[in-house]
Amino acid sequence: MFKILIIIILIYFAYCIIPTFYYKWFKTKAVKNLGDTNNIALTFDDGIDKIYTEKLLDVLNKYNIKATFFIVAKTAEENPKTIKRMIKEGHTIGLHSLEHKDALLKGYFYTKKDFKTSIEIMKNHGLNIKYYRPPWGHMNIFTLKYIKNHRLQLILWNIMVGDWKDYSSSERIENKLIKNISKGSIICLHDGRGTNDAPKRTIQALDTVIPQLIEKGFNFVTMEQIYG
Template identity: 50%
Template sequence: MQLSKTQKGIIGLLAVAAAGYSYIPSVCSKAKYFSMPGEKDKTLYLTFDDGPSATHTGKLLDLLAEYHVKATFFVVADFAKKNPKLIERMKAEGHLIGLHSLEHKSAMLQTPFYTDYEFKESIKIMKALGVDVKYYRPPWGHVNLFTLRNLKKYNLKKVIWHVMAEDWEEDTTEEEIQYKLLKRAGKGDVICLHDGRGKKEEAPEKMIAALEKTIPIWLEEGYQFKLIDEKEEHES
């Protein structure tokens, strides 16, 4: 079926509107983050998304405690509500807790109404858990115009990442994750890993096994680990 000029025009306008609503804001926010100046000190910022997981997060916390490493957890509010003891443990052990959405949905596909609801409900859940959220990481790095409005409304700072290791992939191995972390991470980098929601249930287990080998190497190389709020202080 051949489209008329009017139909083509409507499709073009819808494409422009969609780009302005989410695609352009998402690309711009990532570009701005990746262009930030690096640090001179050997500092790394470990961050974890998609939890807490009743199966994996406790094991990850055990590993971090073993090496006295502090990290930032960007939690999915619905998962946090189901695992309050893990949230309490994160707080008790000195980790920072940020928000990673309500249900882990892409902002590109959200209506303005749902975006507003998501932030309102997420903040409500986190407050009930005793967490005053100050940092937000959007799933897949996607934002829309109403995401940006809600970040301002709730005084949240958006955090993206510099390094990923594709630890969620179905066919990845702990050796591949370790190689990517050592190859890609450097001074001042924010590292994004996942303690939940892998393509296979055991995906976070591979990430934890890789970290168990990688953290001692980083420490031996003189790296220290800090929380995201300490990076904000460094750059302000």
């Protein structure tokens, strides 16, 4: 019984734990930073949110900043006007799964459906998706298979400030961003799914931080501008 348990654990590690940590922590084809350049990328996960994504777009438009939105495909069906606005205002749209399920707990058939259905939804909105970010950055071996099959670029990050958490005040988010952003940073923030109106605090923080980053000489770019 003990041997069987060990085998199961080893299989599970090979299936999802090792791929996740390997792509997060080692040099791979996954994009985690933009190199030694003044370019930085604001990226947003977990939307589209019916309230806060539009408010975030207002702040970005205020400063003429372009960002990359990794959206949950099912929210696209409910928010076509927001998608049109993102495109019109020059933002890049990437995929953040079908319904934000954890790849560590999903098998072959779900993973296949996740990608297939998501890509179809995006195409129905006129989107040719090129960029993918898995929920929580978690991957299994089939995640990697379908990223390759659909010719997607895996985009991770090197700055995350916990903006979705209850205790993350706008001031705390501001301080973490200013302290940690440097040349080539890919910043992962969230415009959906946070607790206690978390996206509201993120938006408030950005309204303060963006002018400071502009003053420091950083150039805001999207994944499309960098990778085509």
